[in-house]
Amino acid sequence: MNILLVEDEEKLARFLELELLHEGYRVDKAFDGREGLEKAEQGKYDLLLLDIMLPGINGLEVLRRIRKNSDLPVIMLTARDAVMDKVTGLDMGADDYITKPFSIEELLARIRVTLRRQNTRKAQESLLSCADLTVDVSRRIVIRSGREIELTGREFSLLQYFLENKTIVLTREQLLEKVWGYAYMGETNVVDVYVRYLRGKIDDPFDKKLLHTVRGVGYVLREGP
Numbered sequence: 001m002n003i004l005l006v007e008d009e010e011k012l013a014r015f016l017e018l019e020l021l022h023e024g025y026r027v028d029k030a031f032d033g034r035e036g037l038e039k040a041e042q043g044k045y046d047l048l049l050l051d052i053m054l055p056g057i058n059g060l061e062v063l064r065r066i067r068k069n070s071d072l073p074v075i076m077l078t079a080r081d082a083v084m085d086k087v088t089g090l091d092m093g094a095d096d097y098i099t100k101p102f103s104i105e106e107l108l109a110r111i112r113v114t115l116r117r118q119n120t121r122k123a124q125e126s127l128l129s130c131a132d133l134t135v136d137v138s139r140r141i142v143i144r145s146g147r148e149i150e151l152t153g154r155e156f157s158l159l160q161y162f163l164e165n166k167t168i169v170l171t172r173e174q175l176l177e178k179v180w181g182y183a184y185m186g187e188t189n190v191v192d193v194y195v196r197y198l199r200g201k202i203d204d205p206f207d208k209k210l211l212h213t214v215r216g217v218g219y220v221l222r223e224g225p
């Protein structure tokens with residue numbers, strides 16, 4: 001796990017860095033808001049520890065800019081009496097805050113909670129489903145009625161596209177372009193072949209059919225007929 005620490009008090013930054021390294025995290029430091037923002041925007045971190053009172057751009061502004069296009073987990077480091085900063089920071093999308101002075105144990109606990117929450121969020125985002133069929137996209141696992149189903153790479157991509165467009169009727173040309181990645185050249189038979197393979201695995205062994213043919217148009221994945 002890569003942590004970016006943006007903190008202008010160098011002694012504190014150095015102390016935190018050593019503790020985090022000791023816990024097995026990798027740590028990068030920045031000592032002002034501008035440098036912190038530049039590093040955060042490289043997108044290679046799993047968590048940002050962000051001091052609010054910073055030279056250059058302050059922490060709240062750094063947070064505001066990061067949140068425009070990133071859900072990077074952020075824990076703010078705030079001064080004891082800066083209630084407004086905490087409220088504003090949380091409103092602006094910080095995941096948590098910790099008030100100085102804090103114990104390293106408390107900070108480590110909050111880091112673990114924040115990272116765990118982010119993992120859960122990511123895992124949920126990668127789940128697609130239709131009726132009793134569930135696909136975990138990131139782990140490439142397909143399960144129907146509690147039974148794991150093995151698909152080839154192409155079958156998996158086809159199923160994923162159907163699930164992402166659940167209840168929408170898709171033409172063979174669309175499927176060919178999106179799943180195979182080439183434009184329509186009259187060879188849409190391949191789509192029919194793969195839909196048949198896919199049905200053999202996700203539908204045929206089960207009573208309820210999910211992948212339907214829409215005559216004259218294409219195919220649709222949905223619960224109903």
Ligand code: CA
Nearest residue numbers: 008051053054
């Ligand atoms: Ca500071």
